[in-house]
Amino acid sequence: MIGLEVLYVIGGAFFAAISVLSARDATNPKRWKNTAFWGLFAVSFLFGSHLSDFANGLVVIAMVLTAGFGGLGVGLPATTGPEERRESALRLGNRLFLPALAIPLTALTGTFLFKRPELAGLVDPKQATLVSLILGVFVALAIAMPMLRAKPITPLQEGRRLLDTVGWAAVLPQMLAALGAVFAAAGVGTAIGQIASDWLPSGSQLAAVVAYTFGMAIFTMIMGNAFAAFPVMTAGIGLPLIVLHFGGDPAIMGAIGMLSGFCGTLMTPMAANFNIVPAALLELKDRNGVIRAQVPTAILLLLANTALMYVLVFRF
Amino acid sequence: MLSLIGIVVVVVGFMARMNPLLVVTVAALVTGVAGGMGPVQIIETFGKAFQENRYVSVVWVVLPVIGLLERAGLQERAKTLIGQIQAATTGRLLLLYFVLRQATAALGLTSLGGHAQMVRPLIAPMAEAAAETHHGPLDDDTRQSIRAHTAAVDNIALFFGEDIFIAIASILLIKGFLEQNGILVEPLQLSVWAIPTAFCALAIHGTRLMLLDRHLARTLGAR
Numbered sequence: 001m002i003g004l005e006v007l008y009v010i011g012g013a014f015f016a017a018i019s020v021l022s023a024r025d026a027t028n029p030k031r032w033k034n035t036a037f038w039g040l041f042a043v044s045f046l047f048g049s050h051l052s053d054f055a056n057g058l059v060v061i062a063m064v065l066t067a068g069f070g071g072l073g074v075g076l077p078a079t080t081g082p083e084e085r086r087e088s089a090l091r092l093g094n095r096l097f098l099p100a101l102a103i104p105l106t107a108l109t110g111t112f113l114f115k116r117p118e119l120a121g122l123v124d125p126k127q128a129t130l131v132s133l134i135l136g137v138f139v140a141l142a143i144a145m146p147m148l149r150a151k152p153i154t155p156l157q158e159g160r161r162l163l164d165t166v167g168w169a170a171v172l173p174q175m176l177a178a179l180g181a182v183f184a185a186a187g188v189g190t191a192i193g194q195i196a197s198d199w200l201p202s203g204s205q206l207a208a209v210v211a212y213t214f215g216m217a218i219f220t221m222i223m224g225n226a227f228a229a230f231p232v233m234t235a236g237i238g239l240p241l242i243v244l245h246f247g248g249d250p251a252i253m254g255a256i257g258m259l260s261g262f263c264g265t266l267m268t269p270m271a272a273n274f275n276i277v278p279a280a281l282l283e284l285k286d287r288n289g290v291i292r293a294q295v296p297t298a299i300l301l302l303l304a305n306t307a308l309m310y311v312l313v314f315r316f
Numbered sequence: 317m318l319s320l321i322g323i324v325v326v327v328v329g330f331m332a333r334m335n336p337l338l339v340v341t342v343a344a345l346v347t348g349v350a351g352g353m354g355p356v357q358i359i360e361t362f363g364k365a366f367q368e369n370r371y372v373s374v375v376w377v378v379l380p381v382i383g384l385l386e387r388a389g390l391q392e393r394a395k396t397l398i399g400q401i402q403a404a405t406t407g408r409l410l411l412l413y414f415v416l417r418q419a420t421a422a423l424g425l426t427s428l429g430g431h432a433q434m435v436r437p438l439i440a441p442m443a444e445a446a447a448e449t450h451h452g453p454l455d456d457d458t459r460q461s462i463r464a465h466t467a468a469v470d471n472i473a474l475f476f477g478e479d480i481f482i483a484i485a486s487i488l489l490i491k492g493f494l495e496q497n498g499i500l501v502e503p504l505q506l507s508v509w510a511i512p513t514a515f516c517a518l519a520i521h522g523t524r525l526m527l528l529d530r531h532l533a534r535t536l537g538a539r
Contacts, residue, residue: 188319
């Protein structure tokens with residue numbers, strides 16, 4: 001059955017290739033750091049499931065020590081210049097969109113197909129979307145390679161060009177997930193829940209709603225993830241106060257509470273895959289540029305959520 | 317309470333613009349020690365969670381094909397296409413993408429967008445091209461701001477669309493949590509109450525995108 005393990009081998013092979021190509025790129029003054037960093041990441045992908053937890057931890061720490069001081073370098077793989085690109089775009093026209101759109105279309109079709117009972121057993125149904133997305137990459141390559149008459153090494157070199165612009169930020173989302181696990185094991189969530197319930201404003205319905213929606217947003221900003229904030233804030237404020245004390249509707253509380261957390265996600269560098277990674281991918285000079293663009297909407301929407309919950313939760 | 321010291325490390329480290337990988341690692345060590353864990357146990361917890369979350373980074377495998385298409389002029393073609401449409405302004409284009417992204421996410425089709433697959437190769441160059449059509453060549457700050465807005469549209473439309481779909485992770489988490497506390501709700505009951513916020517998000521961000529057009533017209537002038 002095709003599941004995560006197969007995807008990890010594919011990912012590991014890609015990062016290993018990046019490591020080797022980085023080693024051979026003399027234009028990158030920090031090429032040995034890039035080689036080590038992506039090589040270690042490849043080790044984690046290829047062998048992570050078989051290594052002990054401690055060994056996996058050492059691999060991560062080695063990666064952090066490699067990239068943490070002075071960062072990684074940026075290689076200069078041979079690519080096309082602006083003029084060549086304009087000519088190529090003129091020559092190929094809208095055919096260029098075909099491989100680009102093949103990725104989401106394959107992802108979409110696969111997600112549906114692989115969940116059908118006839119095809120059960122072929123692909124792990126829990127990973128159908130991710131497997132289909134990676135399948136889409138291969139479909140797109142199968143269309144693009146002959147169309148562009150590209151050499152086999154070209155996609156890997158172009159992939160390295162993009163991965164180098166993202167740099168260490170590519171690993172940050174996974175690092176933050178690991179930090180979340182340490183937070184949970186050390187009891188950070190319970191400590192914050194304790195603070196929230198100690199400071200709990202009692203008496204007014206409005207105060208309870210405000211404490212819950214803003215608490216969700218703030219705690220999400222700290223943890224980088226509304227999923228981590230939801231159980232803590234709901235056990236600390238939502239359930240005891242809004243539902244049990246004031247008789248609010250639990251479905252409305254839960255739904256709008258989670259969406260208040262999402263407002264927090266828009267405002268924190270801790271949600272790296274949504275905020276920091278795209279800033280790197282779009283080559284923004286300001287690491288927090290995407291967050292800056294989102295903050296006004298996030299604050300207005302948090303106020304809207306608070307108003308919606310106050311109006312709806314005690315009425316249904 | 318001592319375990320909260322890791323949060324202080326994170327906030328100070330991010331504000332001081334230190335390397336986030338270092339900040340996160342130090343925060344994990346400090347939190348673990350404060351929470352009474354031994355160094356070996358901390359490294360084990362960290363390594364196990366890192367390994368279990370590798371699926372987050374699998375998505376980078378799309379970069380070779382995106383890079384290959386960029387090399388062949390995909391961004392330039394996307395720009396040409398939008399430049400031909402006079403009605404396309406940056407704000408309107410982003411609003412259209414917002415609506416499409418939110419609507420497809422509401423149907424559970426969250427994989428149709430994304431920063432690596434959609435925003436960098438297609439939407440961002442289109443948004444820049446639309447601004448160039450109406451206002452002439454862009455200065456660097458404007459270009460950066462348009463790109464940041466493009467990424468923001470992808471995020472906001474996704475976040476406030478996906479919860480309308482009944483089988484999305486967050487809905488299942490809410491249902492599971494309430495169930496543990498003896499309250500049974502159907503996923504449909506939860507997803508219905510995500511709809512008012514979805515409309516608020518569209519109204520608020522849609523307005524901001526229209527204001528972005530006005531801002532571009534005011535600062536850059538007409539071509």
